[in-house]
Amino acid sequence: MNEIEFLGVAKRFPTRRNPNPANAVSNLSLAIRSGEVVSIIGPSGCGKSTLLNMGSGLYLPSEGEVRVGGKKVTGPVRQVAFMLQKDLLMPWRTIRQNVELGMEIDGVDRARRRQTADALLAKCHLSGFGDHYPYQLSGGMRQRAALARTLAVDPQVLLLDEPFSALDAQTKMVLQQDLAKTLYEQKKTALFITHDLIEAIALSDRVLVMSERPGTIIEEIVVDLPLRDNPLERRKLPAIGPLQGRLMELLKVGKQEALH
Numbered sequence: 001m002n003e004i005e006f007l008g009v010a011k012r013f014p015t016r017r018n019p020n021p022a023n024a025v026s027n028l029s030l031a032i033r034s035g036e037v038v039s040i041i042g043p044s045g046c047g048k049s050t051l052l053n054m055g056s057g058l059y060l061p062s063e064g065e066v067r068v069g070g071k072k073v074t075g076p077v078r079q080v081a082f083m084l085q086k087d088l089l090m091p092w093r094t095i096r097q098n099v100e101l102g103m104e105i106d107g108v109d110r111a112r113r114r115q116t117a118d119a120l121l122a123k124c125h126l127s128g129f130g131d132h133y134p135y136q137l138s139g140g141m142r143q144r145a146a147l148a149r150t151l152a153v154d155p156q157v158l159l160l161d162e163p164f165s166a167l168d169a170q171t172k173m174v175l176q177q178d179l180a181k182t183l184y185e186q187k188k189t190a191l192f193i194t195h196d197l198i199e200a201i202a203l204s205d206r207v208l209v210m211s212e213r214p215g216t217i218i219e220e221i222v223v224d225l226p227l228r229d230n231p232l233e234r235r236k237l238p239a240i241g242p243l244q245g246r247l248m249e250l251l252k253v254g255k256q257e258a259l260h
């Protein structure tokens with residue numbers, strides 16, 4: 001079953017001064033099956049975040065439609081959760097209270113909220129930090145807490161917009177490992193934006209390449225490699241090199257046209 005679908009989607013941002021602007025995203029179709037992890041890479045400004053915003057229902061497409069679980073998206077979708085580069089933790093709430101936020105909004109009772117939050121904090125290697133405030137944690141730990149908060153509402157689809165790009169290389173690899181294991185074990189569907197080509201290959205079943213604005217998908221690379229639940233080991237496979245080379249070619253890395 002397709003968990004999330006974009007059908008002939010276009011997006012533009014009209015203003016009063018410019019009611020007919022050019023498309024930011026154009027003629028984009030994409031279907032992600034249940035349990036699949038798909039990465040999107042593309043030049044800056046090609047519309048990747050716009051695409052995720054349409055997936056969550058925060059933006060509605062100007063043309064075409066988005067479906068989640070087979071249903072047309074007409075506004076924010078409960079089964080879809082977002083995780084961004086900024087952790088967006090509320091500084092006045094403890095880590096546990098941050099993780100509980102979505103469940104609180106959903107009316108989950110206090111005892112169950114606490115149980116779920118503590119189990120997720122343990123899973124994200126944050127046991128013992130539930131009563132700390134965000135400022136008391138490192139950047140990597142805050143991103144772990146943000147991941148726990150994203151998972152707490154048990155979403156069907158995770159939309160991840162460069163969630164690790166602000167972290168140092170080693171912290172990033174450890175967090176990728178935790179995320180990959182969780183996605184695999186819980187059979188979550190995920191759409192992942194990154195500028196890091198190896199990250200895309202290490203974490204995904206497919207990597208989609210977008211063109212420059214107006215963004216559309218120009219290539220699909222199937223990552224036909226084992227170990228999707230273990231990116232630390234997948235990174236070591238010799239087949240990673242040629243896949244990265246292919247993505248570099250498609251993105252024209254090092255070519256004059258790619259320099260803005």
Ligand SMILES: Nc1ncnc2c1ncn2[C@@H]1O[C@H](COP(=O)(O)OP(=O)(O)OP(=O)(O)O)[C@@H](O)[C@H]1O
Nearest residue numbers: 013024025042043044045046047048049050051213
């Ligand atoms: N709310 C908005 N109003 C007007 N224009 C917007 C809005 N959101 C995005 N855009 C425009 O749409 C285009 C695509 O932006 P978007 O942020 O989706 O690109 P991106 O591929 O995620 O970029 P980056 O890789 O730099 O994060 C840009 O030209 C941007 O200015």
